[in-house]
Amino acid sequence: MDVVDAMRSRKSIRGFKPDPVPKEIIREILDAAIRAPSNENSHPWEIAVVSGEALDNIRRGNIEMLASGAMPNPDVVMSGLKGTYRQRQVDIAVQLFQLMGIAREDKEKRAEWMQRGFRFFDAPVGIILYADDSLDPMHTQFDVSAVAQSICLAALNYGLGTCIEIQGVMYPEVVRKYTGIPESKRITISIALGYPDWDFPANKVQSVREPVENVTTWCGFDS
Ligand SMILES: Cc1cc2nc3c(=O)[nH]c(=O)nc-3n(C[C@H](O)[C@H](O)[C@H](O)COP(=O)(O)O)c2cc1C
Numbered sequence: 519m520d521v522v523d524a525m526r527s528r529k530s531i532r533g534f535k536p537d538p539v540p541k542e543i544i545r546e547i548l549d550a551a552i553r554a555p556s557n558e559n560s561h562p563w564e565i566a567v568v569s570g571e572a573l574d575n576i577r578r579g580n581i582e583m584l585a586s587g588a589m590p591n592p593d594v595v596m597s598g599l600k601g602t603y604r605q606r607q608v609d610i611a612v613q614l615f616q617l618m619g620i621a622r623e624d625k626e627k628r629a630e631w632m633q634r635g636f637r638f639f640d641a642p643v644g645i646i647l648y649a650d651d652s653l654d655p656m657h658t659q660f661d662v663s664a665v666a667q668s669i670c671l672a673a674l675n676y677g678l679g680t681c682i683e684i685q686g687v688m689y690p691e692v693v694r695k696y697t698g699i700p701e702s703k704r705i706t707i708s709i710a711l712g713y714p715d716w717d718f719p720a721n722k723v724q725s726v727r728e729p730v731e732n733v734t735t736w737c738g739f740d741s
Contacts, residue, residue, distance in 0.1 A: 524671045529725065531679030531710070532634065533718025534641040538569070539711060543676050544643065551668035556661035562653050563665045566646040566697040573644050579692035580636040590688035593705045594659065610725055617719040635685030641710035644686055645669065646693055648705045655704065662706045669709055679714035679721075682707060
């Protein structure tokens with residue numbers, strides 16, 4: 519697949535077919551993705567690929583934590599959005615809820631939707647990206663993000679869909695329990711991976727972007 523086509527067609531997939539993804543394909547995706555650049559070639563990323571019983575255990579553990587009312591405690595804390603940025607978050611949520619037929623006041627369906635994220639959207643594979651806690655988080659997060667996007671793009675080459683998601687690792691103690699990732703590692707982000715179910719309504723989501731003209735300052739060009 520052409521790289522630019524891949525970048526243009528990538529979207530977050532939140533409904534997957536149950537079909538397993540061959541380990542060799544995942545290995546090929548990761549082998550390409552770890553060619554991502556990194557600060558001083560530190561390539562600090564470490565990767566846990568989780569499937570089968572291990573992933574089911576994480577899904578169950580996450581849902582139990584959620585149901586118990588435990589406060590999410592991710593290793594990488596993202597503060598809440600404000601102003602325009604918050605509005606964009608609301609806009610994508612409204613679009614997803616409309617596609618899924620979830621009314622604003624329907625607490626039960628909203629809760630079920632939230633649980634889907636904590637269940638890795640029922641994908642057959644979860645990819646957990648993490649890095650050593652001794653490293654500067656500013657650097658490692660940048661480097662890990664580059665790999666995450668590369669994974670999402672490479673996946674398209676194999677007909678696979680992805681959703682980068684913080685929800686999957688919001689209870690890092692659950693992830694650690696079933697992957698063996700030690701406390702000395704900072705769990706950064708997860709990615710749900712699998713073959714997209716194109717009949718799943720939320721997969722019709724089309725996120726918007728502020729156009730290039732509005733986010734770009736051109737310097738030193740004649741026109
Ligand atoms: C760091 C990060 C964390 C994200 N976490 C979640 C998440 O927990 N749940 C979710 O449904 N989507 C999550 N997403 C996906 C974004 O919602 C999505 O990328 C955004 O709405 C744009 O949509 P698109 O990917 O389809 O273009 C995350 C994306 C990033 C980059």
